[in-house]
Amino acid sequence: xxTGISALIDIxxxxxxxxxxxxxxxxxxxxxxxxxxxxxxxxNIISDxxxxxxxxxxxxxxxxxxxxxxxxxxLNKNYIACLSxxxxxxxxxxxxxxxxxxxxxxxxxxxxxxxxxxxFSALEDLQSDPSSLSYRLGVLNQGQTLTSTISSTxxxxxxxxxxxxxxxxxxxxxxxxxxxxxxxLNEQISKxxxxxxxxxxxxxxxxxxxxxxxxxxxxSTTTQKDGTINVTLSxxxxxxxxxxxxxLKFSPTPSFVDGKNTPSxxxxxxxxxxxxxxxxTGTTPTEINLTSIIAAGDGELAGLLKFxxxxxxxxxxxxxxxxxxxxxxxxxxTIARDLLTRFNLAYLAVENGESTSGNLLGEQTNTxxxxxxxxxxxxxxxxxxNNSLTGGADLDSDGIPSQSDLEKFGLNSYxxxxxxxxxxxxxxxxxxxxxxxxxxxxxxxxxxxxxxNLLDQKNARINYNLGAVQVTSTISQLYDTTVSRIGVMKKExxxxxxxxxxxxxxxxAAVSAVSGVDxxxxxxxxxxxxxxYEASARMINVASTLxxxxxxxxx
Amino acid sequence: MERISNLQRTNSLMEYLxxxxxxxxxxxxxxxxxxxxxxxxxxxxxxxxxxxxQSKLERLDKHExxxxxxxxxxxxxxxxxEQTGDILVRASELTTQAASETLSVDxxxxxxxxxxxLKTNLVNIINQQxxxxxxxxxxxxxxxxxxxxxxxxxxxxxTNDISARYTFANEPGxxxxxxxxxxxTEQIRLNTPADExxxxxxxxxxxxxxxxxxxxxxxxxxAAPDGTGAAYTDAEYSQQTEDIRQCIDLLKDARVVSIENExxxxxxxxxxxxxxxxxxxxxxxxxxxxxSGVQDIDLYEAANTYTNLQxxxxxxxxxxxxxxxxxxxxxxx
Numbered sequence: 001x002x003t004g005i006s007a008l009i010d011i012x013x014x015x016x017x018x019x020x021x022x023x024x025x026x027x028x029x030x031x032x033x034x035x036x037x038x039x040x041x042x043x044n045i046i047s048d049x050x051x052x053x054x055x056x057x058x059x060x061x062x063x064x065x066x067x068x069x070x071x072x073x074x075l076n077k078n079y080i081a082c083l084s085x086x087x088x089x090x091x092x093x094x095x096x097x098x099x100x101x102x103x104x105x106x107x108x109x110x111x112x113x114x115x116x117x118x119x120f121s122a123l124e125d126l127q128s129d130p131s132s133l134s135y136r137l138g139v140l141n142q143g144q145t146l147t148s149t150i151s152s153t154x155x156x157x158x159x160x161x162x163x164x165x166x167x168x169x170x171x172x173x174x175x176x177x178x179x180x181x182x183x184x185l186n187e188q189i190s191k192x193x194x195x196x197x198x199x200x201x202x203x204x205x206x207x208x209x210x211x212x213x214x215x216x217x218x219x220s221t222t223t224q225k226d227g228t229i230n231v232t233l234s235x236x237x238x239x240x241x242x243x244x245x246x247x248l249k250f251s252p253t254p255s256f257v258d259g260k261n262t263p264s265x266x267x268x269x270x271x272x273x274x275x276x277x278x279x280x281t282g283t284t285p286t287e288i289n290l291t292s293i294i295a296a297g298d299g300e301l302a303g304l305l306k307f308x309x310x311x312x313x314x315x316x317x318x319x320x321x322x323x324x325x326x327x328x329x330x331x332x333x334t335i336a337r338d339l340l341t342r343f344n345l346a347y348l349a350v351e352n353g354e355s356t357s358g359n360l361l362g363e364q365t366n367t368x369x370x371x372x373x374x375x376x377x378x379x380x381x382x383x384x385x386n387n388s389l390t391g392g393a394d395l396d397s398d399g400i401p402s403q404s405d406l407e408k409f410g411l412n413s414y415x416x417x418x419x420x421x422x423x424x425x426x427x428x429x430x431x432x433x434x435x436x437x438x439x440x441x442x443x444x445x446x447x448x449x450x451x452x453n454l455l456d457q458k459n460a461r462i463n464y465n466l467g468a469v470q471v472t473s474t475i476s477q478l479y480d481t482t483v484s485r486i487g488v489m490k491k492e493x494x495x496x497x498x499x500x501x502x503x504x505x506x507x508x509a510a511v512s513a514v515s516g517v518d519x520x521x522x523x524x525x526x527x528x529x530x531x532x533y534e535a536s537a538r539m540i541n542v543a544s545t546l547x548x549x550x551x552x553x554x555x
Numbered sequence: 556m557e558r559i560s561n562l563q564r565t566n567s568l569m570e571y572l573x574x575x576x577x578x579x580x581x582x583x584x585x586x587x588x589x590x591x592x593x594x595x596x597x598x599x600x601x602x603x604x605x606x607x608x609q610s611k612l613e614r615l616d617k618h619e620x621x622x623x624x625x626x627x628x629x630x631x632x633x634x635x636x637e638q639t640g641d642i643l644v645r646a647s648e649l650t651t652q653a654a655s656e657t658l659s660v661d662x663x664x665x666x667x668x669x670x671x672x673l674k675t676n677l678v679n680i681i682n683q684q685x686x687x688x689x690x691x692x693x694x695x696x697x698x699x700x701x702x703x704x705x706x707x708x709x710x711x712x713x714t715n716d717i718s719a720r721y722t723f724a725n726e727p728g729x730x731x732x733x734x735x736x737x738x739x740t741e742q743i744r745l746n747t748p749a750d751e752x753x754x755x756x757x758x759x760x761x762x763x764x765x766x767x768x769x770x771x772x773x774x775x776x777x778a779a780p781d782g783t784g785a786a787y788t789d790a791e792y793s794q795q796t797e798d799i800r801q802c803i804d805l806l807k808d809a810r811v812v813s814i815e816n817e818x819x820x821x822x823x824x825x826x827x828x829x830x831x832x833x834x835x836x837x838x839x840x841x842x843x844x845x846x847s848g849v850q851d852i853d854l855y856e857a858a859n860t861y862t863n864l865q866x867x868x869x870x871x872x873x874x875x876x877x878x879x880x881x882x883x884x885x886x887x888x
Binding site for chain 2: 033034036040096097100101103104105106108111113114116117118120121124125127128129130131132444445446447448455458459476477479480481483484486487488489490491494505508509512513514515516517518519520521523524
């Protein structure tokens with residue numbers, strides 16, 4: 001009987017321990033109720049081996065075997081994938097919203113479409129009285145406003161690309177910091193778990209870092225037997241392998257370029273590649289290009305790449321880069337180049353040979369319109385053109401302002417530097433040569449034939465080559481198409497962002513439903529453990545009373 | 556049974572709050588700008604159309620403004636022609652009076668003085684300026700269309716109104732007719748070269764003035780004067796009378812054929828402009844209505860949406876505060 005009372009005290013004492021430790025776990029859960037990275041803990045209790053005497057088994061209480069975090073790996077992976085998808089769409093949406101503001105429809109001032117309309121209206125005004133100084137000034141003012149609007153719109157797009165490019169460098173830095181953190185946690189977890197302990201808080205920290213990483217880049221993970229995880233890109237490149245992280249680089253001149261051409265940014269600067277350098281010593285860089293593979297995935301870095309554009313080694317033009325901001329800028333650049341070539345050509349009236357009589361094409365460097373010797377890029381020019389009667393931007397010296405001149409001149413963009421070449425209203429060439437004698441020039445005061453040449457271009461439908469897209473339209477319609485196209489691009493990513501955001505919410509809710517802390521549940525368990533603790537204490541009290549009775553009996 | 560964690564409840568609430576606030580912000584923006592389509596992405600299918608409508612409205616405004624100016628110009632031309640008609644009528648009256656052989660040579664010279672005055676008036680009308688340009692300058696609107704040539708006639712040798720000739724400037728551009736765009740493709744003529752309208756009137760007044768002042772004008776009418784013509788002799792009184800009578804027909808031709816024809820033409824063009832103005836007005840209303848239908852907000856609907864969203868926000872906030880106070884803890888003693 002004595003043995004029985006002693007066993008009762010022992011089992012009660014152990015029960016007190018189990019209940020108090022369980023309450024401690026609940027306390028920890030409650031403490032982390034607002035920690036998104038925390039997986040709620042549960043206490044795993046088993047019955048101790050049964051003991052007894054005389055063939056009667058009484059049992060010997062319970063023991064806590066472990067405290068585990070409640071985690072569903074499938075849901076976590078889904079959540080991480082959703083985070084990447086949402087982050088990619090959101091960053092594109094944010095940047096495209098800023099690009100789209102340049103083409104907004106709530107104001108007509110400072111929009112290329114309206115300024116084009118105003119320029120043509122100014123030409124029509126002048127056509128009604130070609131000698132009028134005020135109408136000539138109107139053309140000059142509208143021409144200058146139009147060119148400054150085009151260059152300002154383009155430069156704003158270029159600035160957005162530059163900003164996205166610079167931001168990528170910061171994101172790559174973040175990725176490196178996070179992967180290094182994961183590698184360190186891998187090492188710590190491995191050490192802990194080798195001793196048979198569960199490093200739950202380290203798992204939580206690593207899960208938190210994985211979520212942070214997912215916002216930046218998409219990846220997949222594989223868990224190893226030692227508790228470590230490997231983080232890899234879709235091509236198998238390991239961002240984290242065991243205790244090591246492979247640090248990415250953001251470099252405009254990686255080793256694989258090696259003297260080859262690379263396209264410049266819209267502003268003429270350089271665009272960075274995302275690379276990894278296998279040469280740890282840094283003496284002979286051996287980099288691989290991860291830009292395309294990252295862009296094909298999700299996460300902020302991919303979103304930025306899709307917006308900024310992915311460059312291909314071997315191409316040269318800023319417009320060979322594939323990205324949404326480049327597509328928008330291509331439209332603006334096309335409008336600028338159209339003004340520089342087709343409208344200048346019409347202004348010089350060389351197409352129909354009206355500006356000079358006789359052998360016009362042989363006299364291009366002396367082309368006269370309205371008695372004023374004209375440069376090749378006479379009406380619309382660009383800063384740095386070195387526009388002059390001979391040479392300058394007319395690199396093939398045929399007197400015709402053409403795309404080939406612009407290609408040979410080799411500027412990154414002409415929209416960014418577009419100018420209206422005239423600053424003296426009297427030098428605007430409204431008339432055409434009416435002399436019948438070769439090499440002589442005669443112009444009728446008040447003749448507006450050359451204005452008509454320009455106005456004829458207004459309604460001409462042109463086949464515009466916009467990279468992958470061909471558009472046949474007037475120059476004004478091309479702008480309308482630009483507004484539509486940017487709207488479509490923005491709408492696509494906004495819809496994708498909203499969809500991804502919904503998926504994140506659902507995935508987060510699913511993860512939280514499994515791993516999150518519910519205070520009511522914890523309170524209910526608290527009552528349970530508290531009552532069990534009270535009962536255990538009462539059992540000790542009963543055992544004490546029994547012992548007292550026994551001692552009193554012996555007196 | 557699906558568990559719902561505290562964080563999940565809070566996150567859901569925050570998400571609904573954020574969404575509602577975002578929608579309120581959007582409606583605010585729409586009400587402030589009066590547009591439901593502010594960016595292309597708000598309605599990508601309509602964005603290009605809205606942009607096109609905006610450009611068209613801009614251009615229609617300019618066409619309308621140009622037509623208003625043109626109407627004012629044509630009205631000025633019409634008044635000039637009316638005055639010219641009055642001059643020619645007065646000249647006809649004087650010529651009929653002077654053609655009578657009851658008048659002496661000296662009395663004819665007095666009438667001739669008034670005719671020369673009418674000629675000067677006509678020249679002033681032809682050379683009048685409209686907004687710093689010569690009304691009948693054609694393409695060469697910075698040059699007066701009629702130039703006085705002193706001693707343009709061989710006789711008399713004195714420099715005076717009798718020996719002065721008026722010629723129409725024939726430098727390049729004088730015969731250019733200015734056109735204005737009344738739509739993206741249609742143009743209407745604004746003017747007729749001055750010599751086409753006024754040469755017969757001016758030549759006749761010049762011829763008549765000289766005849767009445769006692770000088771021949773060669774060659775004979777209806778050919779234009781060439782600057783020659785000697786003085787009538789006393790024996791040529793009847794010839795002078797005959798020459799004066801010829802001028803009555805010339806004045807009539809100048810008024811009916813040149814001036815009235817031009818007035819008719821101006822009337823036609825004015826009507827064309829007014830019709831174009833009406834068309835533009837209609838187009839503007841139609842295009843703006845179409846644009847408005849796609850782009851503008853319905854204020855009533857927006858205000859209603861705004862009120863509903865505010866109610867939703869209030870309900871969410873109340874719900875949030877109540878959910879967070881509901882806890883098993885409240886029921887534990």
